[in-house]
Amino acid sequence: MQRMALSFPEEVLEHVFSFIRSERDRNVISLVCKSWYEIERWCRWRVFIGNCYAVSPMMVIKRFPEVRSISLKGKPHFADFNLVPEGWGGFVCPWIGAIAKAYPWLEEIRLKRMVITDESLELIARSFKNFKVLVLSSCEGFSTDGLAAIAANCRNLRELDLRESEVDDRNGHWLSHFPDSYTSLVSLNISCLGSEVSLSALERLIGRCPNLQTLRLNRAVPLDRLANLLARTPQLIEFGTGAYSSEIRPEVFSKLSGALSGCKQLRSLSGFWDVLPSYLPAIYPICSRLTSLNLSYATIQSLDLIKLVSQCHNLQRLWVLDYIEDAGLDALAVSCKDLRELRVFPSDPFALEPNVTLTEHGLVSVSEGCPKLQSVLYFCRQMSNAALITIARNRPNMTRFRLCIIEPRTPDYLTLQPLDAGFGAVVEYCKDLRRLSLSGLLTDRVFEYIGTYGKKLEMLSVAFAGDSDLGLHHILSGCDNLRKLEIRDCPFGDKALLANAAKLETMRSLWMSSCLVSYGACKLLGHKMPRLNVEVIDERGPPDSRPESCPVEKLYIYRTIAGPRLDMPDFVWTMEDDSEFRIS
Amino acid sequence: MESPTISIGELNLQDTELRLGLPGSDEPEKRCNVGSKRKCSPEEESTGNRSDAKSDHNQSDNNGPPAKAQVVGWPPVRSFRRNSVQQKKEEEGGRYVKVSMAGAAYLRKIDLKVYKSYPQVLKALENMFKCTFGEYSEREGYNGSEYVPTYEDKEGDWMLVGDVPWDMFTCSCKRLRIIKASEAKGLGCL
Numbered sequence: 001m002q003r004m005a006l007s008f009p010e011e012v013l014e015h016v017f018s019f020i021r022s023e024r025d026r027n028v029i030s031l032v033c034k035s036w037y038e039i040e041r042w043c044r045w046r047v048f049i050g051n052c053y054a055v056s057p058m059m060v061i062k063r064f065p066e067v068r069s070i071s072l073k074g075k076p077h078f079a080d081f082n083l084v085p086e087g088w089g090g091f092v093c094p095w096i097g098a099i100a101k102a103y104p105w106l107e108e109i110r111l112k113r114m115v116i117t118d119e120s121l122e123l124i125a126r127s128f129k130n131f132k133v134l135v136l137s138s139c140e141g142f143s144t145d146g147l148a149a150i151a152a153n154c155r156n157l158r159e160l161d162l163r164e165s166e167v168d169d170r171n172g173h174w175l176s177h178f179p180d181s182y183t184s185l186v187s188l189n190i191s192c193l194g195s196e197v198s199l200s201a202l203e204r205l206i207g208r209c210p211n212l213q214t215l216r217l218n219r220a221v222p223l224d225r226l227a228n229l230l231a232r233t234p235q236l237i238e239f240g241t242g243a244y245s246s247e248i249r250p251e252v253f254s255k256l257s258g259a260l261s262g263c264k265q266l267r268s269l270s271g272f273w274d275v276l277p278s279y280l281p282a283i284y285p286i287c288s289r290l291t292s293l294n295l296s297y298a299t300i301q302s303l304d305l306i307k308l309v310s311q312c313h314n315l316q317r318l319w320v321l322d323y324i325e326d327a328g329l330d331a332l333a334v335s336c337k338d339l340r341e342l343r344v345f346p347s348d349p350f351a352l353e354p355n356v357t358l359t360e361h362g363l364v365s366v367s368e369g370c371p372k373l374q375s376v377l378y379f380c381r382q383m384s385n386a387a388l389i390t391i392a393r394n395r396p397n398m399t400r401f402r403l404c405i406i407e408p409r410t411p412d413y414l415t416l417q418p419l420d421a422g423f424g425a426v427v428e429y430c431k432d433l434r435r436l437s438l439s440g441l442l443t444d445r446v447f448e449y450i451g452t453y454g455k456k457l458e459m460l461s462v463a464f465a466g467d468s469d470l471g472l473h474h475i476l477s478g479c480d481n482l483r484k485l486e487i488r489d490c491p492f493g494d495k496a497l498l499a500n501a502a503k504l505e506t507m508r509s510l511w512m513s514s515c516l517v518s519y520g521a522c523k524l525l526g527h528k529m530p531r532l533n534v535e536v537i538d539e540r541g542p543p544d545s546r547p548e549s550c551p552v553e554k555l556y557i558y559r560t561i562a563g564p565r566l567d568m569p570d571f572v573w574t575m576e577d578d579s580e581f582r583i584s
Numbered sequence: 585m586e587s588p589t590i591s592i593g594e595l596n597l598q599d600t601e602l603r604l605g606l607p608g609s610d611e612p613e614k615r616c617n618v619g620s621k622r623k624c625s626p627e628e629e630s631t632g633n634r635s636d637a638k639s640d641h642n643q644s645d646n647n648g649p650p651a652k653a654q655v656v657g658w659p660p661v662r663s664f665r666r667n668s669v670q671q672k673k674e675e676e677g678g679r680y681v682k683v684s685m686a687g688a689a690y691l692r693k694i695d696l697k698v699y700k701s702y703p704q705v706l707k708a709l710e711n712m713f714k715c716t717f718g719e720y721s722e723r724e725g726y727n728g729s730e731y732v733p734t735y736e737d738k739e740g741d742w743m744l745v746g747d748v749p750w751d752m753f754t755c756s757c758k759r760l761r762i763i764k765a766s767e768a769k770g771l772g773c774l
Contacts, residue, residue: 081657164664166739192664194752296665349659349666379659406659437660463658488657 057098074114121146143168172197216240241271270294329362333369388422402437424449451478520548526575
C-alpha cells in the first residue's frame with residue numbers, strides 16, 4: 001500500500017488533496033502515512049482551531065507553512081452567559097503577532113469569543129497585503145479605531161463581519177476611512193455597533209461596491225434612509241435594517257417598499273429593532289422570496305407576526321421572539337413547509353408569570369407541519385413528556401435540539417414527573433442528533449438514555465439536572481462522539497470525572513461550574529493527564545487556601561499539546577502535570 | 585418551588601454572584617457554599633447543604649429585601665438580547681438612575697427621560713446637590729469646577745458625563761456619581 005502511495009508523483013496527490021476541503025477529512029488523510037502527512041501539510045490552505053489553547057501559534061506555523069485562512073475560538077460557550085469571569089483569556093494578540101510574520105499572504109481571519117485589541121487590528125491591517133475576510137464573532141477588546149485601520153489599509157477587503165461583538169464604539173467616523181478607490185466589499189455586518197455612521201459615507205461606499213451581497217446595518221440607521229441605500233445595491237442578497245420605525249409618512253413607506261422589491265436577489269432579512277407595525281407591509285411584496293428572517297429584536301405581537309410569516313412560503317430559517325405565541329407557530333406550521341431552523345427567544349426572561357401564550361403546543365405544531373425542521377432553539381415556560389415524545393417521533397431528522405424551560409427544574413406540567421422520558425425519546429428517535437441542551441426537572445435516568453442513544457451527539461449542555469455522579473458517568477462513558485460538554489449546577493463530582501479521565505482527551509473541552517468536583521480531584525486529574533489542561537477558576541482565592549475536598553467554583557478542562565497557558569489571570573490555576581506542587 | 589420576585593426598574597443584569605442551592609437530597613452531600621468568600625471548613629462540609637433556593641438567596645441578600653434573586657447566566661440569554669428588550673421596557677416606564685455624591689448622607693434618583701440634553705441634566709444635578717460643574721470641553725472635561733459628573737456605563741466603567749451623544753448616554757448610563765475634581769485625575773481632566 002505504501003509503495004502504491006509513493007508511486008504517485010507529489011503533484012498529483014497535492015492536486016487530489018486540493019479537492020478535500022473539510023478540516024476533518026484533511027486531518028484524516030494526513031494520518032495515512034508520513035509522505036501523505038508531508039504533502040498535505042504543504043498544501044493546507046485553511047486551518048480551524050476550535051480551542052486557541054489546544055495548540056501554540058508556533059506549532060501551527062511549523063506544520064502548515066502555507067496557510068491563507070485561519071479560524072480560532074477562545075472562550076468557552078458559557079462565556080455568552082457571563083459564567084466566565086472577565087479576563088479569563090482568549091487573547092489573540094500572540095497569534096496575530098506570530099502569523100503576521102509567518103503568513104504574509106494570509107487572506108482570512110475568523111475569530112469567535114476572543115479578545116482582540118486595536119493594536120492587533122492595526123497589525124493585521126499593515127501585515128497582510130491580500131487580506132480579504134475579517135469575521136469577529138462575539139469578540140471584545142477593540143474599538144472603532146481598530147476598525148478604521150482595517151478600513152483604511154485593506155485594499156482587497158471583501159468581508160467585515162462584527163457579529164455580536166462588544167466594540168468600544170467611539171464614533172461612526174471609522175467607516176469614512178474606506179478610501180474612494182476601495183470597491184471590493186462583499187459583506188458588511190455592523191449590527192452590533194451603537195454609534196451612527198455617516199450615512200452619506202455609507203451610501204457612497206455601497207454605491208461603489210458592485211459585488212455587495214450582505215449588508216447588516218446597525219440600530220442607529222433610520223428607516224427613512226433605507227430606500228436610498230437599497231437603491232444603490234439592487235444585487236443585495238442579505239439585508240439587516242436599523243430601527244424599523246419612523247413617523248408615518250406615505251412616501252417613506254412606498255419608497256421603502258419599492259426599494260426592497262427592487263432587490264430581486266434578496267433572500268434574508270434581519271434587524272427590525274423598534275418595529276412600528278405599520279411599516280411591516282413594506283416587506284410583504286418580497287416575503288415569498290425570503291429564506292431567512294431574523295425578527296428576534298422585533299417586539300411585535302402575534303397577529304402582525306402571523307400576517308408576515310404566512311406569506312413566507314420559502315422560509316428556511318426563522319428567529320423570533322415568543323410574542324409569536326402558539327397561534328403564530330400554528331400559522332408557521334401551515335405556511336412554511338421548507339422550514340429547517342426555528343429559534344424562539346424569550347421576550348421577558350425574568351418575568352415570573354408567562355407574558356405570552358407560548359407553550360409546548362407551538363413547538364409540537366411546527367414539528368408536525370414542517371418536515372425539514374432539524375434545528376430548534378426554544379424558550380418556554382412549560383413542557384411535558386408527551387409533547388417531547390411527539391416532537392421526537394415527528395422529527396427523527398432533528399440534528400440540533402436546544403430546549404430552555406425558563407424556570408430551573410420544572411417538571412412535566414401535566415404529570416409532575418421529571419422530563420427524563422421526553423428527552424430520552426429525543427435521543428432515541430433522533431439518531432443524527434449532534435447538539436442537545438437540556439432543561440427542566442431531570443434525574444440520572446435521562447443521562448442513561450443519552451449515554452445509550454446519543455451516539456452521534458457532539459455537544460451537550462446541562463443545567464440544574466441529575467442526582468449523582470452516575471449521571472455524568474453515563475454521558476462520558478456512552479457518548480462516543482462527544483466533543484463539548486458544558487455543565488452547571490449539577491451534583492456531579494469526583495468519581496465520574498476520574499473514572500472517565502481518558503475520555504477527556506477525546507473531547508475538545510469540558511466545563512463544569514457550581515458542581516461538586518473537589519480541588520483534590522482536579523489536582524489528581526492534572527497529574528494523571530499531561531495532555532489535558534485542568535483549569536480551576538475560582539474567584540474566592542487560591543484553592544489551596546481551602547481543604548482539598550472543597551469543590552471548586554468552576555472547572556474548565558481541555559485537551560492540548562501546548563502545555564499550560566501563560567496568560568492566566570489571578571483567579572485561574574492550571575493543575576500541574578508533574579508531581580511538584582505549585583507554591584502559591 | 586418559590587419563584588424570586590423581580591423589580592423591573594432595578595433589574596440588574598450583571599453578575600450578582602447568587603446561585604440556587606442544589607436540590608435537597610436524602611444523602612448528605614459534601615458541599616461548600618460557593619457564594620461565600622469564607623474558607624471552606626470541614627464542619628461546613630459534613631453538615632451538608634440542605635438549603636433550598638430561597639435560603640441561598642436570602643443568605644446573600646442580608647441587607648435589603650430579598651429582591652430579584654436571579655441566578656447568574658440563567659436563563660441562557662445573551663446580554664445584548666436582554667438589553668434590547670429591556671430597553672423597550674425602560675422606555676415605557678421612565679429611566680431612573682441613582683445619583684451619589686461623596687459625603688452626602690443618602691443617594692438621590694433622577695429620571696433621565698425627563699431631560700433632553702446634557703445642559704438640562706447637569707443643571708438639575710447642580711440644583712439637587714448644590715454644586716457646580718463648570719464648562720465642559722472635549723479636551724479638558726469640566727475645567728475649573730470643584731465637582732465633576734461621572735457615570736457608570738453598561739460595561740461597568742466609570743465615564744465622564746458629556747463625551748458621548750445624549751441618546752447613547754441615556755441608554756448606557758446605569759448610575760451617576762458626582763466626584764470632587766481632585767478625584768478626577770484618572771479621567772484625564774484637570
